[in-house]
Amino acid sequence: xxxxxxxxxxxxxxxxxxxxxxxxxxxxxxxxxxxxxxxxxxxxxxxxxxxxxxxxxxxxxxxxxxxxxxxxxxxxxxxxxxxxxxxxxxxxxxxxxxxxxxxxxxxxxxxxxxxxxxxxxxxxxxxxxxxxxxxxxxxxxxxxxxxxxxxxxxxxxxxxxxxxxxxxxxxxxxxxxxxxxxxxxxxxxxxxxxxxxxxxxxxxxxxxxxxxxxxxxxxxxxxxxxxxxxxxxxxxxxxxxxxxxxxxxxxxxxxxxxxxxxxxxxxxxxxxxxxxxxxxxxxxxxxxxxxxxxxxxxxxxxxxxxxxxxxxxxxxxxxxxxxxxxxxxxxxxxxxxxxxxxxxxxxxxxxxxxxxxxxxxxxxxxxxxxxxxxxxxxxxxxxxxxxxxxxxxxxxxxxxxxxxxxxxxxxxxxxxxxxxxxxxxxxxxxxxxxxxxxxxxxxxxxxxxxxxxxxxxxxxxxxxxxxxxxxxxxxxxxxxxxxxxxxxxxxxxxxxxxxxxxxxxxxxxxxxxxxxxxxxxxxxxxxxxxxxxxxxxxxxxxxxxxxxxxxxxxxxxxxxx
Amino acid sequence: xxxxxxxxxxxxxxxxxxxxxxxxxxxxxxxxxxxxxxxxxxxxxxxxxxxxxxxxxxxxxxxxxxxxxxxxxxxxxxxxxxxxxxxxxxxxxxxxxxxxxxxxxxxxxxxxxxxxxxxxxxxxxxxxxxxxxxxxxxxxxxxxxxxxxxxxxxxxxxxxxxxxxxxxxxxxxxxxxxxxxxxxxxxxxxxxxxxxxxxxxxxxxxxxxxxxxxxxxxxxxxxxxxxxxxxxxxxxxxxxxxxxxxxxxxxxxxxxxxxxxxxxxxxxxxxxxxxxxxxxxxxxxxxxxxxxxxxxxxxxxx
Numbered sequence: 001x002x003x004x005x006x007x008x009x010x011x012x013x014x015x016x017x018x019x020x021x022x023x024x025x026x027x028x029x030x031x032x033x034x035x036x037x038x039x040x041x042x043x044x045x046x047x048x049x050x051x052x053x054x055x056x057x058x059x060x061x062x063x064x065x066x067x068x069x070x071x072x073x074x075x076x077x078x079x080x081x082x083x084x085x086x087x088x089x090x091x092x093x094x095x096x097x098x099x100x101x102x103x104x105x106x107x108x109x110x111x112x113x114x115x116x117x118x119x120x121x122x123x124x125x126x127x128x129x130x131x132x133x134x135x136x137x138x139x140x141x142x143x144x145x146x147x148x149x150x151x152x153x154x155x156x157x158x159x160x161x162x163x164x165x166x167x168x169x170x171x172x173x174x175x176x177x178x179x180x181x182x183x184x185x186x187x188x189x190x191x192x193x194x195x196x197x198x199x200x201x202x203x204x205x206x207x208x209x210x211x212x213x214x215x216x217x218x219x220x221x222x223x224x225x226x227x228x229x230x231x232x233x234x235x236x237x238x239x240x241x242x243x244x245x246x247x248x249x250x251x252x253x254x255x256x257x258x259x260x261x262x263x264x265x266x267x268x269x270x271x272x273x274x275x276x277x278x279x280x281x282x283x284x285x286x287x288x289x290x291x292x293x294x295x296x297x298x299x300x301x302x303x304x305x306x307x308x309x310x311x312x313x314x315x316x317x318x319x320x321x322x323x324x325x326x327x328x329x330x331x332x333x334x335x336x337x338x339x340x341x342x343x344x345x346x347x348x349x350x351x352x353x354x355x356x357x358x359x360x361x362x363x364x365x366x367x368x369x370x371x372x373x374x375x376x377x378x379x380x381x382x383x384x385x386x387x388x389x390x391x392x393x394x395x396x397x398x399x400x401x402x403x404x405x406x407x408x409x410x411x412x413x414x415x416x417x418x419x420x421x422x423x424x425x426x427x428x429x430x431x432x433x434x435x436x437x438x439x440x441x442x443x444x445x446x447x448x449x450x451x452x453x454x455x456x457x458x459x460x461x462x463x464x465x466x467x468x469x470x471x472x473x474x475x476x477x478x479x480x481x482x483x484x485x486x487x488x489x490x491x492x493x494x495x496x497x498x499x500x501x502x503x504x505x506x507x508x509x510x511x512x513x514x515x516x517x518x519x520x521x522x523x524x525x526x527x528x529x530x531x532x533x534x535x536x537x538x539x540x541x542x543x544x545x546x547x548x549x550x551x552x553x554x555x556x557x558x559x560x561x
Numbered sequence: 562x563x564x565x566x567x568x569x570x571x572x573x574x575x576x577x578x579x580x581x582x583x584x585x586x587x588x589x590x591x592x593x594x595x596x597x598x599x600x601x602x603x604x605x606x607x608x609x610x611x612x613x614x615x616x617x618x619x620x621x622x623x624x625x626x627x628x629x630x631x632x633x634x635x636x637x638x639x640x641x642x643x644x645x646x647x648x649x650x651x652x653x654x655x656x657x658x659x660x661x662x663x664x665x666x667x668x669x670x671x672x673x674x675x676x677x678x679x680x681x682x683x684x685x686x687x688x689x690x691x692x693x694x695x696x697x698x699x700x701x702x703x704x705x706x707x708x709x710x711x712x713x714x715x716x717x718x719x720x721x722x723x724x725x726x727x728x729x730x731x732x733x734x735x736x737x738x739x740x741x742x743x744x745x746x747x748x749x750x751x752x753x754x755x756x757x758x759x760x761x762x763x764x765x766x767x768x769x770x771x772x773x774x775x776x777x778x779x780x781x782x783x784x785x786x787x788x789x790x791x792x793x794x795x796x797x798x799x800x801x802x803x804x805x806x807x808x809x810x811x812x813x814x815x816x817x818x819x820x821x822x823x824x825x826x827x828x829x830x831x832x833x834x835x836x837x838x839x840x841x842x843x844x845x846x847x848x849x850x851x852x853x854x855x856x857x858x859x860x861x862x863x
Contacts, residue, residue: 071826078603100603199696207805218805272695272712276804490599494619494831497824508805512717532625 029060030352035077035084038141038337038418039065047412048404052368057356063415078102086353087340088418091484094138094338098131103340105135112358114365117428118143118421121333125482139357140334140482142422148332149560151477152424153297154437154464156327158223160320161294164452165313166192172459177322178260184318186267188292195290202292203264205274206282207508213336214485216500217247217254218507221261224295225253226326229476233549234485234542235499235535240324242550244543247503248527248535255523261511262519275508287395305392312451317465325475330424333482337418361420363429369414370423370434375401376409384430387441479556483549492541498533502526596833602826616834636723637813641791643727648787651735652780655742656772660764671743674736685733686801689716719807726811730798741783745776781858788850792843814839 045053045061053059064084066073077083083102097103109115115122121143122136131137146152160181170187173180185202192200209219215232216222222232229240230253236244237252247254264270271291273281285291286302294300294315304314341353359365371378371386377393378386390398397408405412423434436442446453462468469475488496506526513519596616598606621627654674661667677685692698693715700712715725749772757767796815803811812820814835822832855861 070823072823075602075827079605081603096601096603102603210805272714275806276690276694276714276716487601490601490828490830493825494828497821497828501820501824505805505808512714512806529625532623 027058029054029058030349031060031062032086032349032353032356033084033342034061034063034086034088034416035066035074035342036063036086036088036416036418037066037074037090038088039063039415040067040417041065041415042068045415047407048373048400048409049368049412049414051405051412053356056359057352059352059356061416082344083342085342085345085349086357087342088141088337088416089340091140091336091338092487094340095130096487097340098129098137101343103137104343104345105131105137106139106341106354107136108354109136109139109357112354112361114358114362115139115420117145117361121482124333125338138338138340139420141337141339141418141420142331142335143420144330144332144422145425146330146332147560148480148556149329149477150332151327151329151466152433153330154466155297155317156325156466156469156475157297158226158295158327159297159317159323159325159465159469160227161297161300161315162188162318163289163292163313164316164455165311166292167318168312168455175318175320177320178256179263181320182260182264182267182269185264185269185293189269192292195288198285198288198290199271200290200292201271202269203261203274204271204277204282204285204291205261205511206277206279207275207504208278210504211500216496216503218504221254221257221507224257224260227320227323228253228256229324229326230254231326231478233546235496235538236542236546238546238550240326242554244539244546246535246539248523248530250523258507258510259519262513262516265511266515270511275512302395305395306449309446309450309452312455314450314452316452316456317468319460319468319472319474323474325469327475327477329477329480331422331480331482333480335422336484339418339420357420363427366419366421366423366425366434367427367429369419371436372409373400373404376404378436381441385432385441386430386436386439388436388439388445391436479553479560481549481552481556483552485545492538495534495538499530499535499538502529502533593833593837595829596837598830600829602829612830616830617838619831620834620838632809633812633814633817636810637792637794639723640726640813641787641794643723644730644794645784645787645791647727647731648784649780650731651738652742652773652776654735655739655746656768656776658739659743659746659772660768671736671739675740676736677733678737680733682797682801685729685798689729689802714806716802717804717806719810722807722810726798726802729802738783741779742776745779746772749775785850785854789843789847791846792839 042063042065044050045063050060053061064073064077074083078097078100081102083089083097087097087103089097094103109122118139122139125138125140126136129137144152162184166188167184169191170184173184175181175184189200189202194200205218205220207218210217212219213222214234216235217232225232225237231238232247232254233244235247237247237249237254239245239252245252249255261270271277271285282291283302286294286299289303300315308314339357341350345353360369372393374380376390376398378389381387392398393409394413395410397410400407400409400412426433432439437446457463460468462471466475503526506522506529510519510522510526513522595606597613598610599612599615600606600610604610619626620630658667658671661670680688690697694700695712695714695717697715699715700709703709704712753771754767757771762770792814794813794815796813796819799811799813799816800819803816818832818835818839821828821835851861
């Protein structure tokens, strides 16, 4: 009996092996390993985007995401000599990758017609690299087709945004300064203490982005310094007059904004979970409308749906009289990351990757990234322009049409999370920019239905926030020069980590300090600690590094005039 | 079989274990070289990157930095110290557990207290977040009852953080640690206990004069093991509970090393230097404990 069983089992095993290998002989997709510092998802791309890519190139994307699994994956893969087939890294790393032979020249992109729409930007970037002269190594991410000095968007990256209906409900007062803003928020908190069953707060802060984006300090403060035309560059603050100043100088905006959040907490306006929750928790609260003040332009996406627009309860920029905003112009030369091809790639795989990259920058590829799926997100008009069908496919994870393989829209969304052409580009196929707010069809709908915008335009006498800011002298766009700081030496890196840790830790404690005396005592203690960890040397170093950008910007501004 | 041949064969018995120790305990020491280089991956180390004792010296280069190292040592010693001070707790717990006469109830208590050992610290923290967070269950109940008006930030405050960490650790580990003692108790000769009872010993007297003396050797072995890992109190627990408000009090050596090794693109030389220092201090502690044991109990464990 036992013997019979074992024979049967062996036969079954052999059969299964045969059938597996028979299947493999079919159209097995080619796996492209994608080292992607922008991705928030690690693993094989699935869902509708996987189908789109497989149908066109028969490739499967295996995404390695250091944001998910930790930066050590960079160390181990780079030490192994194979980072990935396609690589998306921070600009600062590219010269090292060339020197260590981890990425290869990609001169053949000169024949890629879609990529060459960005030839000027790609040329400028590759000239600065230390690789062999005249060779292409990288493609900057998110380039625009405008110019380094235009500001195309109708909102800027960071500005105070309130819910229009709540602002109306408290009498839509004019706001003079940050204290005035706090008063308005206090009134809003009074009439809007809960949303549904949960408590609502004007502020809900998170700690897991601290020290990111080449800025030391807590993310919820560093972004807001731009409201007073001060931009943090590494460990220094760039003042409106183009000079640098120490981040811990009490005359600077970092102090002002930290104090602003401290006062907000004193007035009971800060969500007590701030500092213990992470960004995902805050994102859930934004979707549930439990937060009354937003400061990133993209945050409105969590709750500005068509229904709320019709209701007049969407978030929109509310001017504060004493503010003077810092904003970068269109990132013509691209954002902080670069696309490159791994040095182990050659032959057919290399050709395939170039084809993929060119498609990624093509009108069709960009429509998938920036607009979505025809029949779900948009429909095509006779003249080739688009009409918006749903703007909540991502938020509600809508079911994807069968022709795209079904599944949830957000589950199957492009996990690469990084573009070659920015969404602000014009779609060559129909002459309209990719975001739907620029479409004729949408603007017509908006004029009829968006109560927030209509009320806002009437009150402030401008069509868009940027127009209002420019008309009132509240905004000077800073030209884009595509500068990226070089990689820190280990000594500088150590100082930066130590100083940042102190600054973040103390700032959080200050926001939740008992009283003003404690706030100031903590500040003085922090300055002493930061100096002990080498802040002064770090500051000197950063001033030198970022002065290059300041000079380039000044030259660009002069050239533009 | 000749004596010589036999000794060769006996050597072969332990060879696999020598190999394992070599591979897993001695080979990794090679990684110590990174403490003496300015190592920035992916550039391999070479004579150009050699910097000598720079990273060791940098830890003590000025009073602020030295104070920071002392702060981390203080947290490490304090939290290990508290654990050591209360290390009798699982033993007493096991003794009392053993006294429960109703078998189903005893099994229930034992299972309920052992289970948390199998929950990862990340999950423990998510439980903590939902129970003790500012909008968590405890705060909600207290606010609904009108006991407090403002939520209490249990997780954000640094008050009694060492003790609270010990409570979490005990909640998670006590049942598991008690298993060893339960086994020791089961090994006690039943005749002794019966004889004591015949002689009129009460339950407490049996515990005090028979059970505890019989399991004390087990207790001492466990204490010894704890001392050897005095500086390695793990990092997972402190890693999940750390935030900008309590880091000053919660950052222990292992976490300090981890934070350096993983911040940004990783600072391996400094992290390695700190862990080397840790190993050196551990050797001193171990020999110290060994000497103390020799003096007090007349026997040593090395």
